[in-house]
Amino acid sequence: MITIFFKGLGLIGSSLAQAIRLAHPKIEILASDPQAGTTAYALDHGIIDQATIGFDQVERADLIVLASPVSQIEADLKALAKLNLKPGVIITDVGSTKSTVIKAAQPLLAQGVAFVGGHPMAGSHKSGVQAGRPDLFENAFYFQIPNGHLKATKQIQDLFSATHVKWLTVTPQEHDQIVSQISHLPHIIAAALVNQTNQRFKTQPLGMRLAAGGFKSVTRIAAADPTMWTAILQANGSIIRQQLTGFIDQLHQIDQAIGAGDQTAIHQFFNQAKVSREKLNQPARAPFYDLFLNLSDEVGAIAKVTHLLANHHLSLINIQLLEVRDEIDGILQLTFRTAAEVKTAATVLAPHYEIIDRGD
Ligand SMILES: NC(=O)c1ccc[n+]([C@@H]2O[C@H](COP(=O)([O-])OP(=O)(O)OC[C@H]3O[C@@H](n4cnc5c(N)ncnc54)[C@H](O)[C@@H]3O)[C@@H](O)[C@H]2O)c1
Numbered sequence: 001m002i003t004i005f006f007k008g009l010g011l012i013g014s015s016l017a018q019a020i021r022l023a024h025p026k027i028e029i030l031a032s033d034p035q036a037g038t039t040a041y042a043l044d045h046g047i048i049d050q051a052t053i054g055f056d057q058v059e060r061a062d063l064i065v066l067a068s069p070v071s072q073i074e075a076d077l078k079a080l081a082k083l084n085l086k087p088g089v090i091i092t093d094v095g096s097t098k099s100t101v102i103k104a105a106q107p108l109l110a111q112g113v114a115f116v117g118g119h120p121m122a123g124s125h126k127s128g129v130q131a132g133r134p135d136l137f138e139n140a141f142y143f144q145i146p147n148g149h150l151k152a153t154k155q156i157q158d159l160f161s162a163t164h165v166k167w168l169t170v171t172p173q174e175h176d177q178i179v180s181q182i183s184h185l186p187h188i189i190a191a192a193l194v195n196q197t198n199q200r201f202k203t204q205p206l207g208m209r210l211a212a213g214g215f216k217s218v219t220r221i222a223a224a225d226p227t228m229w230t231a232i233l234q235a236n237g238s239i240i241r242q243q244l245t246g247f248i249d250q251l252h253q254i255d256q257a258i259g260a261g262d263q264t265a266i267h268q269f270f271n272q273a274k275v276s277r278e279k280l281n282q283p284a285r286a287p288f289y290d291l292f293l294n295l296s297d298e299v300g301a302i303a304k305v306t307h308l309l310a311n312h313h314l315s316l317i318n319i320q321l322l323e324v325r326d327e328i329d330g331i332l333q334l335t336f337r338t339a340a341e342v343k344t345a346a347t348v349l350a351p352h353y354e355i356i357d358r359g360d
């Protein structure tokens with residue numbers, strides 16, 4: 001029997017454990033997590049088979065998955081190098097940075113242990129075991145740093161097959177450069193905007209409550225876990241600072257354009273962003289087709305949509321409630337495999353819902 005040991009069973013750990021269960025129900029899953037109630041919840045919900053403490057019983061594991069904040073992953077890699085592990089064990093992690101993690105894995109790699117760094121490019125601002133979902137990673141990219149261990153890299157892909165991710169091999173440096181711009185910097189900007197808004201409304205407590213979709217879309221990720229983000233900024237700080245400099249430069253440019261009343265520069269600033277941002281909605285990755293509609297905040301609203309689609313034999317690849325505006329409504333994103341399906345779905349749903357965008 002294959003045994004997998006999770007160190008850290010929050011959002012990412014529990015999502016991965018649930019995905020492993022889907023494809024490999026017979027695999028034994030052990031987990032340790034110091035947060036009160038975490039492993040008890042996972043046992044109750046059949047996510048794991050056994051709870052342990054620290055690295056107790058890690059010597060039984062065929063695969064070890066490190067899924068705590070990156071600072072802890074680094075400490076755990078150093079600790080694992082001093083333990084007696086099962087011969088042939090594979091170790092991986094899910095940390096959001098890779099250079100310091102790979103550095104911490106050097107003693108293990110020097111012993112010939114198969115350590116494959118990993119990072120799923122999907123997640124949420126929610127944290128903890130209860131936020132985990134087996135489909136969290138569907139269609140996301142999943143970075144891997146094989147460190148020369150190609151067989152182990154492939155074995156991890158097989159064990160995680162139910163995540164339905166797109167695997168991507170990168171170097172730690174490439175990884176940290178890329179994610180500093182598209183993940184780390186956005187989290188800093190979101191938090192900075194919330195903090196500055198808070199200061200601005202110090203004497204007007206209602207101010208922030210009046211925020212609509214714009215503020216909420218840009219700041220959703222400011223609700224992410226501060227411990228996780230402190231560790232990420234600590235590990236990738238110098239690269240993140242390069243992107244911060246570039247971002248501050250953009251702010252200076254628009255500030256100057258406003259000050260100078262330069263309408264052309266202001267228009268160009270927004271137009272460049274609009275053209276690039278719209279390309280993100282186009283399915284460069286795969287021939288998937290999106291339909292966006294307004295959905296009222298009612299019990300059973302999503303079920304009604306899926307029922308209408310099922311009546312017309314339309315199957316969805318993905319369904320996601322994108323933006324919930326407090327007590328009013330939200331935007332539902334429906335993803336189909338073909339352009340023809342999205343067209344039929346628009347015809348079926350148009351009499352009942354306001355279609356915002358057919359994504360074409
Ligand atoms: N949240 C995301 O969107 C996201 C996406 C991809 C990767 N990651 C990375 O995944 C890792 C986990 O993040 P998460 O979102 O699951 O966070 P989380 O807060 O939901 O879970 C982290 C878990 O690690 C546990 N933990 C802390 N110290 C531990 C220790 N000494 N031993 C065992 N467990 C310990 C915590 O109790 C918690 O349950 C982080 O390294 C993060 O950078 C996060």
Ligand SMILES: O=C(O)C(=O)C[C@]1(C(=O)O)C=C[C@@H](O)C=C1
Nearest residue numbers: 096120121122123124125183221
């Ligand atoms: O979807 C979100 O809420 C996330 O923040 C996920 C997100 C990101 O996109 O920045 C966060 C951290 C990661 O390491 C990878 C993904």
